[in-house]
Amino acid sequence: MAGYTADKEALVTRLRRIEGQVRGLQRMVEDDTYCIDVITQVSATTKALQSVALLLLEDHLSHCVAHAMADGGDAADEKVSEASAAIARLVKS
Secondary structure: OOOOHHHHHHHHHHHHHHHHHHHHHHHHHHOOOOHHHHHHHHHHHHHHHHHHHHHHHHHHHHHHHHHHHHHOOHHHHHHHHHHHHHHHHHHHO
16 A cells, blocks of 8 residues: 555646646746746746655655554665655655
8 A cells, every 4th residue: 555545636636736736837838828827837837846846755754654664674775865865865856
């Protein structure tokens, strides 16, 4: 079971909203909307995606990593390394 299973419905709802934002961006470009207005919407969409990523990361830490840590061994080290790499990717984005 994925760590985000309890939040799955909320995540899908957020992702559908983001999908609508991306379609809106496409329309803005097709309609030659002022550059700054498009950039503002790109920023809002980026923040929305980051919010989803943070929720997924929180669920991963509290479920997958926590269970692996309780079990111990190599699996725990692997889960911590995965989480660290995911955090590094989020910070760079």
